Amino acid sequence: MSATGGDVNHGATSAQRMLPDSYLLTKLGPEREEEFSFSFERHKVLWKEIAKKMKETNNNYNLTGQQCSNKLSGLKHTYRSICDQNKRSGNCRSSWAFFSVIIHSTNI
Numbered sequence: 455m456s457a458t459g460g461d462v463n464h465g466a467t468s469a470q471r472m473l474p475d476s477y478l479l480t481k482l483g484p485e486r487e488e489e490f491s492f493s494f495e496r497h498k499v500l501w502k503e504i505a506k507k508m509k510e511t512n513n514n515y516n517l518t519g520q521q522c523s524n525k526l527s528g529l530k531h532t533y534r535s536i537c538d539q540n541k542r543s544g545n546c547r548s549s550w551a552f553f554s555v556i557i558h559s560t561n562i
Contacts, residue, residue: 475515476525478508480555483526497523529556 482504489500501519508515508522517525533556536548 474512475508475517476529476552477555478511478515479504479522479526480529480552482507483522 486500486504490497498519501523503519505517505519505522508517529552532550533553536550536553539545540547
């Protein structure tokens with residue numbers, strides 16, 4: 455059993471196993487990317503819909519639209535920080551469980 459109460463998916467990536475709500479968010483947010491580009495006023499409504507869809511997917515995901523927005527922003531910020539660190543000469547290359555997930559699911 456996982457921390458969220460469901461069975462652990464043995465074919466899942468490490469990101470899916472570690473933080474399944476964050477993984478789901480990286481899939482649901484970018485699906486609506488075109489809608490986000492139309493109107494800033496509508497963002498609140500879109501994030502609320504994403505939070506509702508997450509709750510429908512798993513009752514344990516009890517996030518507000520604002521929390522979803524903040525969480526995806528935090529994931530993108532971490533991604534950018536790792537990219538910047540990896541570009542600097544002399545630094546060890548860093549990795550992260552969500553690195554490939556973020557690359558494939560969002561336009562950063």
